[in-house]
Amino acid sequence: MLYAGFMSAAPPPIPTPQEPVDHPELLQLGTALEADEPCLRADAARNRARLLEAAARLVAERGAEAVTMEAVAAAARVGKGTVFRRFGDRTGLLTALLDHSEKKFQAAFLGGPPPLGPGAPPVERLRAFGCALLRRSSDELELQLAAEPSANRRFVNPARRVLRHHVEMLLRQAVPGADCELLAHTLMGQLDPALVHHLTRQCGIPLSRLEVAWIDLVDRVTGARPAC
Amino acid sequence: MLYAGFMSAAPPPIPTPQEPVDHPELLQLGTALEADEPCLRADAARNRARLLEAAARLVAERGAEAVTMEAVAAAARVGKGTVFRRFGDRTGLLTALLDHSEKKFQAAFLGGPPPLGPGAPPVERLRAFGCALLRRSSDELELQLAAEPSANRRFVNPARRVLRHHVEMLLRQAVPGADCELLAHTLMGQLDPALVHHLTRQCGIPLSRLEVAWIDLVDRVTGARPAC
């Protein structure tokens, strides 16, 4: 399996749901693409399948919003606790639903034909990667968003919009020819509090490195690099 | 007021909490910096102050996690409904708490001295802006995160990490000298499902423009621009 789903190896040791998320480095292709489940008791596996099927049906019939843990449990004729035991939380369930297309995509850029897969020059692969991911996201948007609560509000926050507009204005002066609106989004992404938290607190990256990276990014984007 | 807080003009017309978030374009400086509240009934204003004070106390004493709507209401000796009426939701309350430093920061980059404020060349202002914002975020991280539930998990998602690692690898080949780890974060930000949703669904930007912007970004970052 390429990456056998969110909860493939996690839930068995349930007493400690605090697994430190070890690095499951992208294992090179070659392993089966459809070994969906590791070592699950027969009834457990059956229930898992029923739950995923029920969830998919709910999404199809009544939208991702209707995918309530209780509703899924009821639709699958299963206790609520079972859903949580299997998938951890709502996010886990939604992620498992996305897993299939996830794997397909991983296969495409890890081992598929160029320019997405290996064989093309890196810059070209990068271009193709983004476009492919944009299209994929655009399809499964509903699920992707449902798996990340409050993601909808992230860009409507007035305070952040003020900041972004400021960056956009500066960009217009610095690189008049570019799509400054979208470029501003990119730059602001680098300053997102959640990212800062992740990098500094969880990854231990010092703030100074973030600052250097920011300045480097500005220079690259505006073409203001000393050596060019 | 620079930007008088999340709920400055919103809550009075309560029957329609669906305000379409009109563009409160960054009003140029000059207006008072401390006109905290618009036209609020005396008791309402008093309760608002008590709520904010209580919330701040809770944050200080027991962390942002303890800032529960019910707890704040109780600590302020006020009904739960009042909290929601005043601040809309939890996010609104946390945002209001952040408002003060928000305003200070806005004043700094809108009208303060260079290089943050006007007067310096745009690229330099951009550099300063990022560094300043990084420092600010780093301070109020806890609140910033609390205001955005599930932001912590955003970068730990294994599936996304695979994608990011892929981008990072390609970047290492394309721009060996750069901080590819952070650069990969930046690029992935442009492909974030939440952003794609916001831009395409809420702003009506066609996917093709996102693709063009992505390719442009890749070219800028890797220095692969045709005209350089």
Added chain:
DNA sequence: AACAAAACTGGACCGTGGTCCGGTTAGGAT
């Protein structure tokens, strides 16, 4: 001063995510 409309208050109420634990079942060992 008296009144009416508008605005505010508070707490009961609901749905959902998530936890817990006694009872049950699967599946290997004998």
Added chain:
DNA sequence: ATCCTAACCGGACCACGGTCCAGTTTTGTT
């Protein structure tokens, strides 16, 4: 076939965010 243990199941239970509305208070008008 029988037994034992670990894994699993289900649903009662809890906390929190958010809604609602009857009753109260403020404010402007006459």
